[in-house]
Amino acid sequence: MKQGFLPGDEARASIVAAMDQVRLACGATGVLLASTSDDLTATVEISRSSLSALRSGDSLVIRRLPRVQRSILGGSSNSKTGYQTDVVHLEKPPYVEFSTQLLTMGPIKSIFLRSFEVDKEGFFVCLYANKAMNLPQDALVMTVEMLTLHCENALRLRNTLQKVTQKLDFVENKASSDELTGLLNRYGFTLAIQREQRRRERYPMPVSIFVFDLDGLKTINDTYGHQAGDQYIQRFATLLGQTCRAIDFTARLGGDEFAVLAPHTDSTSAQQMASRLRRVFTESQVPVSFGFASDDAGSTSIDDLIVVADAQMYANKQSRRLLQRREVG
Known part of the structure; x- marks a missing residue:
C-alpha cells in the first residue's frame, strides 16, 4: 500500500472489528482486505480467518481482476430505485490464486469479492469459504457491500487524517526552524x-x-x-x-x-x-x-x-x- 496502517491506527481497529463480525455472521473461512498494485499483485493488509488461512502481510497473485457484474437488489433491472452493487459471487473463481502454503483447509468453494478505490488506490474486500456459508446469496452480497462501504470510509478518513498530520508537521517544522541555517530556532x-x-x-x-x-x-x-x-x-x-x-x-x-x-x-x-x-x-x-x-x-x-x-x-x-x-x- 502507498500508505500503510500506523500502529494504533483507529481505522485499522475499526476495519478489523468489522471483518471479524462479518466472518462470524457469515460462517466464512476468512475475510480479507487487500490493496492492488499495477502488476496485479495484491498485498493483504488485514485478514481475519482461521489460523491456517491467510494472515496480515501475505501476498496473493491476481490472475485478472474480476469483471464487474451488476446485481440489482430490491428492484427489477428496469427499476431506477433498485440498489446496485458490483459485488460478484464466484462459484469457481479463476481470478484469485491462493497459495497452498497459506491455505491448507482445502479448495475454496465460494468467494464474494468487491473492488473499490480510495484516493486513486485500488482495494478489494474478499469473503471466502470452503463450505456453504450461513446466509443466502442476497444477504451475503449485501453484507459484503456494507463491509466494503465501512472499509472505504475508514480508509478515506485515515488518508485525510494523515494529510492533516503531514500539514501540521510541516507547519510546526517551519515554525521551529531557522530560515537562514535550517537549524532549530x-x-x-x-x-x-x-x-x-x-x-x-x-x-x-x-x-x-x-x-x-x-x-x-x-x-x-x-x-x-x-x-x-x-x-x-x-x-x-x-x-x-x-x-x-x-x-x-x-x-x-x-x-x-x-x-x-x-x-x-x-x-x-x-x-x-x-x-x-x-x-x-x-x-x-x-x-x-x-x-x-x-x-x-x-x-x-x-x-x-x-x-x-x-x-x-x-x-x-x-x-x-x-x-x-x-x-x-
Missing part, C-alpha cells in the same frame, strides 16, 4: 528542551548543553555587508551540524548565538565533544566562543545548565578578547 530549541526535560523526569539520564557566540560577526557585517555575514553564519551552522551527532539538537537562537542540546552525554563525553568542536573551529578558521555544562545524575534542570554554560561562554569570550589585545599590543 529559539522556539524549536525550547520545545526540544521541554521534551527532553520531561523524559529526564521519568528516566534520569545524563545531558549536556553547549552555547556558542560567533566572534567578529559585527565586523564582517560592517566591512563586507550582511550577505557576507549570512554566509559566515551558514558556514558555522554547517560545521556545527557536521560535528554534532544525529541525536543532538542544534539551534540558532538568534544573530550570532547558537546552542546544542546533547542527550545521553555525561561530563566526560561533553569534554570530548568540546575538544572536537575546538579542533574543527580552529582548523576551519572560524573564531567562536563557547561554554558547556553537564549533569551526569539527571538531577539538574536543563534551564539551570544553560545558565552555567552561558556564564562559561562569556568567560571564554572575555579571555579571548584579552588575549587578542595582548597580541595586538
Whole structure:
C-alpha cells in the first residue's frame, strides 16, 4: 500500500472489528482486505480467518481482476430505485490464486469479492469459504457491500487524517526552524528542551548543553555587508551540524548565538565533544566562543545548565578578547 496502517491506527481497529463480525455472521473461512498494485499483485493488509488461512502481510497473485457484474437488489433491472452493487459471487473463481502454503483447509468453494478505490488506490474486500456459508446469496452480497462501504470510509478518513498530520508537521517544522541555517530556532530549541526535560523526569539520564557566540560577526557585517555575514553564519551552522551527532539538537537562537542540546552525554563525553568542536573551529578558521555544562545524575534542570554554560561562554569570550589585545599590543 502507498500508505500503510500506523500502529494504533483507529481505522485499522475499526476495519478489523468489522471483518471479524462479518466472518462470524457469515460462517466464512476468512475475510480479507487487500490493496492492488499495477502488476496485479495484491498485498493483504488485514485478514481475519482461521489460523491456517491467510494472515496480515501475505501476498496473493491476481490472475485478472474480476469483471464487474451488476446485481440489482430490491428492484427489477428496469427499476431506477433498485440498489446496485458490483459485488460478484464466484462459484469457481479463476481470478484469485491462493497459495497452498497459506491455505491448507482445502479448495475454496465460494468467494464474494468487491473492488473499490480510495484516493486513486485500488482495494478489494474478499469473503471466502470452503463450505456453504450461513446466509443466502442476497444477504451475503449485501453484507459484503456494507463491509466494503465501512472499509472505504475508514480508509478515506485515515488518508485525510494523515494529510492533516503531514500539514501540521510541516507547519510546526517551519515554525521551529531557522530560515537562514535550517537549524532549530529559539522556539524549536525550547520545545526540544521541554521534551527532553520531561523524559529526564521519568528516566534520569545524563545531558549536556553547549552555547556558542560567533566572534567578529559585527565586523564582517560592517566591512563586507550582511550577505557576507549570512554566509559566515551558514558556514558555522554547517560545521556545527557536521560535528554534532544525529541525536543532538542544534539551534540558532538568534544573530550570532547558537546552542546544542546533547542527550545521553555525561561530563566526560561533553569534554570530548568540546575538544572536537575546538579542533574543527580552529582548523576551519572560524573564531567562536563557547561554554558547556553537564549533569551526569539527571538531577539538574536543563534551564539551570544553560545558565552555567552561558556564564562559561562569556568567560571564554572575555579571555579571548584579552588575549587578542595582548597580541595586538
